[in-house]
Amino acid sequence: MxxxxxxxxxxxxxxxxxxxxxxxxxxxxxxxxxxxxxxxxxxxxxxxxxxxxxxxxxxxxxxxxxxxxxxxxxxxxxxxxxxxxxxxxxxxxxxxxxxxxxxxxxxxxxxxxxxxxxxxxxxxxxxxxxxxxxxxxxxxxxxxxxxxxxxxxxxxxxxxxxxxxxxxxxxxxGEAWNTSKTMAFLKGFRRLEVYSSSVGLICATHVGAYESDVASLLVSVGCRVAVVASRKEDGVHVVFRSRDFDVASIARRIGQGGGHREAAVAVLKRRVSKSELPSILRAVVKEIAPDAKLVE
Structure with a gap:
C-alpha cells in the first residue's frame, strides 16, 4: 500500500x-x-x-x-x-x-x-x-x-x-450535542415519510444540516433504509443509511457519488426549491423499492 x-x-x-x-x-x-x-x-x-x-x-x-x-x-x-x-x-x-x-x-x-x-x-x-x-x-x-x-x-x-x-x-x-443538531432532528422527524415495501421500512425526510446524523438515527430506530435530502451550493445531496441493504448502488444510479453498502451519498446537480425536495425523495424511494407504499 x-x-x-x-x-x-x-x-x-x-x-x-x-x-x-x-x-x-x-x-x-x-x-x-x-x-x-x-x-x-x-x-x-x-x-x-x-x-x-x-x-x-x-x-x-x-x-x-x-x-x-x-x-x-x-x-x-x-x-x-x-x-x-x-x-x-x-x-x-x-x-x-x-x-x-x-x-x-x-x-x-x-x-x-x-x-x-x-x-x-x-x-x-x-x-x-x-x-x-x-x-x-x-x-x-x-x-x-x-x-x-x-x-x-x-x-x-x-x-x-x-x-x-x-x-x-x-x-x-464524543461530539457535543447542540441546539442546531437538535433542531435538525426535530425538523427531520416533522417532515418524515415512512414507506412499507418488500425491502422493509424506508424512511425519507429532508433537513438543512446534519443529514448523516438524521439518517443514522432513523436506522437506529428501525428503518431498513433511511434517505435524507438537503440543498447545498452544488445541488441536492441525498444521504443514505441502511441495515444490510446496498445503498451505494442506488446512490450511483441517481447521481454523482458512492460510498459503502450501508452508507452512501448522491449529489444531484440541480437547483431546486425546498418545496421540491419531497417529490425528489419520493422518486428516490421508488428507485429503492418500486412497490413502496406510504404508511398513513
Missing part, C-alpha cells in the same frame, strides 16, 4: 489533505494520520482541509492552491469536495466511488487504511492523533457493530498506546 501511495505522489513536494464536507471523526482521523505519513515520505503538508468545517475542529475550511497534489481522505466522490484546482489522489475505504487514482481498501473505517499506511511507513502515532483515531474507528463502525478482527487489532494497538479504556476515550471525545 505504501509503495502505491509513494508512486501516486510522483515527486510532489507540497500537499493538502482534504476530507469530505463537514468532516466526521473518521474523515478527520484519517486525514491527520495521512498527514504524518506524507511528512514521513518527505512531502510538506500545508493544510488539513475540512470543507464546511468539522464539529471536531482542528482543520481549515480554506482550500490552498499552492500545492502539487490534493490527497483526499475518506472521499468517495469529487462531488463531496469543492472543485480542486490541481491533481488529486485519494485514500479511501469505499468500494463504490469516482475513478480517482489512489489507495482504496474495503475496510469498516478509513482510519484503518491510514493506520496501515502509517505502520508500513514506520510512523509512531502521537497520543492526540491516536485518540482521534479511536473515535474515528468507533464512530464509523457504528459503535464497533461493523468491526471485524482487523478493526479490533488496530483499535487494540491504539488503546495500548493511550493506556486508557475505550469507554473513557469515547465519552471524553
Amino acid at each position: 505504501l509503495e502505491t501511495l509513494r508512486e501516486l505522489l510522483a515527486g510532489a513536494r507540497r500537499a493538502a489533505v482534504v476530507t469530505h464536507r463537514r468532516a466526521d471523526a473518521d474523515a478527520l482521523a484519517c486525514a491527520e494520520v495521512l498527514k504524518l505519513v506524507l511528512e514521513r515520505l518527505g512531502v510538506e503538508v500545508v493544510a488539513v482541509v475540512c470543507p464546511e468545517g468539522s464539529l471536531l475542529g482542528g482543520c481549515s475550511e480554506d482550500l490552498p492552491r499552492d500545492v502539487d497534489v490534493y490527497v483526499l481522505a475518506d472521499v468517495a466522490s469529487l462531488s463531496q469536495v469543492p472543485p480542486l484546482p490541481g491533481r488529486a489522489i485519494r485514500v479511501d475505504h469505499h468500494y463504490a466511488g469516482d475513478d480517482v487514482p489512489g489507495v482504496v481498501v474495503n475496510r469498516p473505517s478509513c482510519t484503518e487504511v491510514a493506520l496501515t499506511l502509517a505502520e508500513e511507513a514506520g510512523v509512531e502515532i502521537p497520543p492526540d492523533v491516536a485518540k482521534l483515531a479511536v473515535l474515528g474507528i468507533y464512530a464509523d463502525t457504528g459503535g464497533l457493530k461493523r468491526a471485524d478482527a482487523g478493526t479490533l487489532r488496530a483499535l487494540s494497538k491504539l488503546l495500548e498506546r493511550l493506556g486508557a479504556p475505550l469507554g473513557d476515550i469515547v465519552k471524553e471525545g
Whole structure:
C-alpha cells in the first residue's frame, strides 16, 4: 500500500489533505494520520482541509492552491469536495466511488487504511492523533457493530498506546450535542415519510444540516433504509443509511457519488426549491423499492 501511495505522489513536494464536507471523526482521523505519513515520505503538508468545517475542529475550511497534489481522505466522490484546482489522489475505504487514482481498501473505517499506511511507513502515532483515531474507528463502525478482527487489532494497538479504556476515550471525545443538531432532528422527524415495501421500512425526510446524523438515527430506530435530502451550493445531496441493504448502488444510479453498502451519498446537480425536495425523495424511494407504499 505504501509503495502505491509513494508512486501516486510522483515527486510532489507540497500537499493538502482534504476530507469530505463537514468532516466526521473518521474523515478527520484519517486525514491527520495521512498527514504524518506524507511528512514521513518527505512531502510538506500545508493544510488539513475540512470543507464546511468539522464539529471536531482542528482543520481549515480554506482550500490552498499552492500545492502539487490534493490527497483526499475518506472521499468517495469529487462531488463531496469543492472543485480542486490541481491533481488529486485519494485514500479511501469505499468500494463504490469516482475513478480517482489512489489507495482504496474495503475496510469498516478509513482510519484503518491510514493506520496501515502509517505502520508500513514506520510512523509512531502521537497520543492526540491516536485518540482521534479511536473515535474515528468507533464512530464509523457504528459503535464497533461493523468491526471485524482487523478493526479490533488496530483499535487494540491504539488503546495500548493511550493506556486508557475505550469507554473513557469515547465519552471524553464524543461530539457535543447542540441546539442546531437538535433542531435538525426535530425538523427531520416533522417532515418524515415512512414507506412499507418488500425491502422493509424506508424512511425519507429532508433537513438543512446534519443529514448523516438524521439518517443514522432513523436506522437506529428501525428503518431498513433511511434517505435524507438537503440543498447545498452544488445541488441536492441525498444521504443514505441502511441495515444490510446496498445503498451505494442506488446512490450511483441517481447521481454523482458512492460510498459503502450501508452508507452512501448522491449529489444531484440541480437547483431546486425546498418545496421540491419531497417529490425528489419520493422518486428516490421508488428507485429503492418500486412497490413502496406510504404508511398513513
